[in-house]
Amino acid sequence: MVEQILPLSVQGVSVKKRGKTIISELDLELSKDGLTIIMGPNGAGKTTLLRLLHGLEQPRTGKLDWNTNLKTARLNQAFVFQTPIMLRRSALENIIYPLTLKGASKSEAMREAEKWINIINLEQSAHLNAKLLSGGEKQKLALARALATKPQLLLLDEPTSNLDGRATKEIEALLNQTRKSGTRIVMTTHDIGQAKRLADEVIFLYHGKIHEKQEAISFFKKPSTKEATAFLKGDIVE
Amino acid sequence: MSDIVNGMLGAFRLIFSLDADLFEIILLSLQVTISAVIIASFIGMPMGAWLAVNRFKFRRLTIAILNALMGLPPVVVGLIVYIFLSRSGPLGVLNLLFTPTAMIIAQVIIITPLIASISHQAIRDLWADYHDLLISLNATKSQRIFTLIKDSRRSLLTASLAGFGRAIGEVGAIMIVGGNIDHLTRVLTTAIALETGKGEFAFALALGFILIALAIIVNLAIHSISKTERASTW
Numbered sequence: 335m336v337e338q339i340l341p342l343s344v345q346g347v348s349v350k351k352r353g354k355t356i357i358s359e360l361d362l363e364l365s366k367d368g369l370t371i372i373m374g375p376n377g378a379g380k381t382t383l384l385r386l387l388h389g390l391e392q393p394r395t396g397k398l399d400w401n402t403n404l405k406t407a408r409l410n411q412a413f414v415f416q417t418p419i420m421l422r423r424s425a426l427e428n429i430i431y432p433l434t435l436k437g438a439s440k441s442e443a444m445r446e447a448e449k450w451i452n453i454i455n456l457e458q459s460a461h462l463n464a465k466l467l468s469g470g471e472k473q474k475l476a477l478a479r480a481l482a483t484k485p486q487l488l489l490l491d492e493p494t495s496n497l498d499g500r501a502t503k504e505i506e507a508l509l510n511q512t513r514k515s516g517t518r519i520v521m522t523t524h525d526i527g528q529a530k531r532l533a534d535e536v537i538f539l540y541h542g543k544i545h546e547k548q549e550a551i552s553f554f555k556k557p558s559t560k561e562a563t564a565f566l567k568g569d570i571v572e
Numbered sequence: 573m574s575d576i577v578n579g580m581l582g583a584f585r586l587i588f589s590l591d592a593d594l595f596e597i598i599l600l601s602l603q604v605t606i607s608a609v610i611i612a613s614f615i616g617m618p619m620g621a622w623l624a625v626n627r628f629k630f631r632r633l634t635i636a637i638l639n640a641l642m643g644l645p646p647v648v649v650g651l652i653v654y655i656f657l658s659r660s661g662p663l664g665v666l667n668l669l670f671t672p673t674a675m676i677i678a679q680v681i682i683i684t685p686l687i688a689s690i691s692h693q694a695i696r697d698l699w700a701d702y703h704d705l706l707i708s709l710n711a712t713k714s715q716r717i718f719t720l721i722k723d724s725r726r727s728l729l730t731a732s733l734a735g736f737g738r739a740i741g742e743v744g745a746i747m748i749v750g751g752n753i754d755h756l757t758r759v760l761t762t763a764i765a766l767e768t769g770k771g772e773f774a775f776a777l778a779l780g781f782i783l784i785a786l787a788i789i790v791n792l793a794i795h796s797i798s799k800t801e802r803a804s805t806w
Binding site: 388389390408409412413415419421422423431432435 | 698701702704705707708709710711715719723724
């Protein structure tokens with residue numbers, strides 16, 4: 335039985351990069367269930383916060399308190415990057431790779447990878463070099479690669495920012511299925527429509543701090559800060 | 573001009589006459605060079621990968637020295653290896669001087685920095701691409717190095733071929749440590765040097781053309797086996 339890595343408590347965390355404070359004294363409680371969307375203007379620290387949760391950024395101050403030890407927490411989460419990073423291998427091998435890193439046998443990994451290739455409808459391109467796939471296909475593959483490892487927490491950084499409507503719809507459908515299966519999802523997006531379609535909870539980041547954190551329905555109905563109100567209206571928020 | 577034409581004709585004549593001495597020289601050239609390339613690749617590639625993924629105090633200096641060593645003068649390498657392997661040298665008891673093994677040792681020293689440096693550049697670029705993903709997937713340091721070597725194998729092949737190119741055409745070091753002994757350590761390059769010294773330009777040129785043809789054939793064979801330069805791999 336794998337230990338539950340959530341809830342997570344983030345306490346007084348700051349991140350500085352090249353002398354600039356990106357995340358400032360941030361506190362956050364992340365529950366076990368649901369889909370949280372992090373929104374905010376450019377430079378608010380959305381990507382940095384996500385990377386911090388995943389261990390790709392180290393905090394200058396403060397700490398992240400997982401429900402379990404750090405190693406177990408790291409092993410039970412997955413990250414999907416805004417620009418998908420594809421291994422110079424076939425689509426199928428891209429899914430096999432993290433499974434073998436986790437200790438799966440070749441045949442197990444192959445079975446699981448074939449299952450995910452079918453789920454994302456990439457059977458025709460399974461043996462094609464992943465670098466040759468379209469943007470939407472690469473992002474679906476990156477998501478499948480992340481989900482194949484059965485993460486308890488899935489972090490996605492603007493997963494549909496460069497995709498057309500059809501690819502976005504496919505990714506969102508997959509995310510909805512993932513949420514139903516019990517995987518906790520935290521993602522960033524600029525797309526207010528997408529946030530309305532997917533979010534259970536919204537975090538509004540502004541200048542590296544959490545300005546608002548509330549249920550999606552109430553956030554979109556009545557944001558409590560003027561910056562979030564302006565952001566939702568489509569005004570330029572600096 | 574007539575020397576060149578005569579040389580080419582001589583090369584064909586030599587090959588089609590199935591001269592046993594010539595094939596012995598060709599085989600020894602290939603044996604020494606391919607052995608050196610394999611050994612140098614096993615040393616240079618992990619070294620290049622290690623340098624690409626690790627940050628340490630004198631990293632820049634190490635890379636600068638490695639790059640500078642790509643231009644190691646073969647004669648100097650030959651001389652140093654000679655001193656080490658000579659009877660009065662620290663490795664004299666091994667009795668390796670004037671043997672193909674000594675020639676392999678000298679060539680390994682010459683081409684390892686070249687293979688390591690080209691490997692480092694190729695793997696560094698791939699590491700920049702893979703960095704976040706491999707950390708995100710919790711790959712250990714050795715898994716990262718193995719993945720980077722595996723996925724940059726086509727660039728690494730270029731590194732090995734560059735090493736092969738330098739080794740097969742090398743004459744200074746292997747002349748010193750091999751001694752150009754007939755039926756023992758004579759290879760194509762030392763044979764060319766010998767024939768040139770004797771004034772046998774046509775024969776030397778014929779050997780030279782065979783040497784060039786050999787380098788091209790090996791390159792083509794390796795590209796063909798490794799399936800590089802195909803549209804589906806672009």
